[in-house]
Amino acid sequence: MVRVRFAPSPTGKLHIGGARTALFNWLYAQATGGKFILRIEDTDKLRSRQEFVDEILESLCWLGFLHDEIYYQSQRTDIYLEYAQRLLRQGKAYTEKSPAGSGEAIIYKVVPQKIKIDDLIRGTIEFDATTIKDQVLVKSDGTATYNFACVVDDALLSITHVIRGDDHISNTPKQVLLYQALGFKVPAFAHLPLILRKEGGRLSKRTGATAISDYRRAGYLASALVNYLLLLSWSPGADREIIDIKEAIKLFDIRDVNKTAATFDLKKLDWMNNQYIKTSDSHWLLEQLIPVLKEKGLIREGDFDANYLLSLVKLFQPRLARLNDFAEWADFFLLPEITIDEAAQDKFLKNDLSREFQLFSEKIDGLKDFNVESIERCFRELIKELNIESRVLIHPIRVALTGKTVGPGLFEIIYYLGKERTKERLANFIRQERR
RNA sequence: GUCCCCAUCGUCUAGCCCGGUCUAGGACAAGAGCUUUUCAAGCUCUCGACACCGGUUCAAAUCCGGUUGGGGACACCA
Numbered sequence: 001m002v003r004v005r006f007a008p009s010p011t012g013k014l015h016i017g018g019a020r021t022a023l024f025n026w027l028y029a030q031a032t033g034g035k036f037i038l039r040i041e042d043t044d045k046l047r048s049r050q051e052f053v054d055e056i057l058e059s060l061c062w063l064g065f066l067h068d069e070i071y072y073q074s075q076r077t078d079i080y081l082e083y084a085q086r087l088l089r090q091g092k093a094y095t096e097k098s099p100a101g102s103g104e105a106i107i108y109k110v111v112p113q114k115i116k117i118d119d120l121i122r123g124t125i126e127f128d129a130t131t132i133k134d135q136v137l138v139k140s141d142g143t144a145t146y147n148f149a150c151v152v153d154d155a156l157l158s159i160t161h162v163i164r165g166d167d168h169i170s171n172t173p174k175q176v177l178l179y180q181a182l183g184f185k186v187p188a189f190a191h192l193p194l195i196l197r198k199e200g201g202r203l204s205k206r207t208g209a210t211a212i213s214d215y216r217r218a219g220y221l222a223s224a225l226v227n228y229l230l231l232l233s234w235s236p237g238a239d240r241e242i243i244d245i246k247e248a249i250k251l252f253d254i255r256d257v258n259k260t261a262a263t264f265d266l267k268k269l270d271w272m273n274n275q276y277i278k279t280s281d282s283h284w285l286l287e288q289l290i291p292v293l294k295e296k297g298l299i300r301e302g303d304f305d306a307n308y309l310l311s312l313v314k315l316f317q318p319r320l321a322r323l324n325d326f327a328e329w330a331d332f333f334l335l336p337e338i339t340i341d342e343a344a345q346d347k348f349l350k351n352d353l354s355r356e357f358q359l360f361s362e363k364i365d366g367l368k369d370f371n372v373e374s375i376e377r378c379f380r381e382l383i384k385e386l387n388i389e390s391r392v393l394i395h396p397i398r399v400a401l402t403g404k405t406v407g408p409g410l411f412e413i414i415y416y417l418g419k420e421r422t423k424e425r426l427a428n429f430i431r432q433e434r435r
Numbered sequence: 436g437u438c439c440c441c442a443u444c445g446u447c448u449a450g451c452c453c454g455g456u457c458u459a460g461g462a463c464a465a466g467a468g469c470u471u472u473u474c475a476a477g478c479u480c481u482c483g484a485c486a487c488c489g490g491u492u493c494a495a496a497u498c499c500g501g502u503u504g505g506g507g508a509c510a511c512c513a
Contacts (some may be wrong), residue, residue: 278476
């Protein structure tokens with residue numbers, strides 16, 4: 001039975017790199033019918049915080065990586081101590097007074113030897129133990145170090161495959177030494193390539209808005225983010241990019257993971273997210289959006305037309321890179337007063353179009369069947385009568401109605417805006433004295 | 436400094452393991468055009484890579500060695 005683990009330290013939010021590690025562990029467990037274990041590495045009392053534990057748990061849940069078991073290292077201190085004592089008794093470790101003199105650390109004595117690691121992704125990696133310093137197992141404050149707690153836990157929790165970032169490669173020989181000293185079976189290792197920033201260098205907690213919760217808040221869908229992350233070092237082949245997680249589980253093999261570090265490309269994520277938004281159920285998208293719209297003051301609790309909103313979501317769905325952009329792009333449908341983009345006004349409303357707007361307004365008003373087709377028909381009639389090109393009028397009307405130069409088709413905009421609001425907004429640009 | 440990892444279009448990748456089917460395929464981005472209803476939507480097209488040097492071989496993106504470049508690790512952090 002395969003048992004893998006994701007072991008984050010709650011010293012920060014779950015970020016892109018961590019999410020990717022969690023993804024491959026979870027995916028491998030699903031693909032092999034194994035267990036996905038979560039271990040909170042909170043041995044650093046100073047930097048570990050409960051709010052980060054909550055945040056990590058919430059993000060993992062949102063991404064869909066549900067764990068089968070969970071452990072907290074802070075609750076397992078006695079276990080680590082017991083094993084450290086054993087190594088001490090066997091003469092494999094020694095104690096040393098801390099520089100501050102406050103306590104005694106337990107240190108493992110490295111025995112010179114060659115260490116071989118068979119990495120599932122990279123093949124054999126060899127190390128010479130003479131380049132490794134003696135390893136602190138228990139700090140003078142009585143808490144276990146990362147490498148020691150990690151080995152004891154992985155062994156005791158029967159972890160069969162340690163799948164983690166590349167940055168842990170140099171920890172691996174140290175850990176193998178400890179497995180051997182403790183008489184534990186050495187698990188299989190798979191070191192994932194790192195995710196790099198566009199500017200070069202690794203993507204980490206310190207390098208910007210990489211927290212999963214930030215992506216969620218910006219309107220990225222979990223499915224799209226997972227799909228994108230998956231593609232960062234694995235490929236389903238056959239030129240496929242959009243892949244359902246269920247299908248990925250069927251095709252996934254840890255051995256097929258790439259060795260090369262990948263650069264995180266937000267533009268491609270945006271494209272991917274749009275692919276998912278396009279094909280998502282509109283009702284579901286609206287459900288996600290309602291809290292956002294409330295927060296932005298675009299709708300009020302218990303005072304909105306869900307069917308109307310649903311139509312708007314459908315209207316914008318094909319062109320949203322981030323779901324939450326809807327709030328900004330569709331605001332003119334929901335606000336009583338619109339803000340006209342200054343550049344748009346200069347470009348399309350600097351000429352006086354009172355007569356044209358007035359005529360169009362009247363035609364709209366006279367429409368018996370008010371629908372997208374009839375609106376277009378009456379617009380086409382008007383430009384024919386005025387003997388002008390449609391673009392001469394179409395862009396100014398869009399700006400007058402929406403305040404923006406881009407958006408869905410004008411006739412759909414008018415239809416969903418309704419007769420009254422269309423007339424009202426056009427009237428704002430009709431100079432009375434000219435009539 | 437020491438140790439380790441990596442190397443295909445700007446980016447993500449397919450191909451590499453099992454050399455010939457690769458004048459290297461796809462996607463994102465970019466550029467051009469179409470859509471005369473905009474683009475942040477859609478469609479079409481274009482640009483664009485086997486890091487370098489040797490070796491093995493009839494034949495190398497694919498195998499081997501080196502160079503260069505990039506990355507990571509060297510804590511009583513995790």
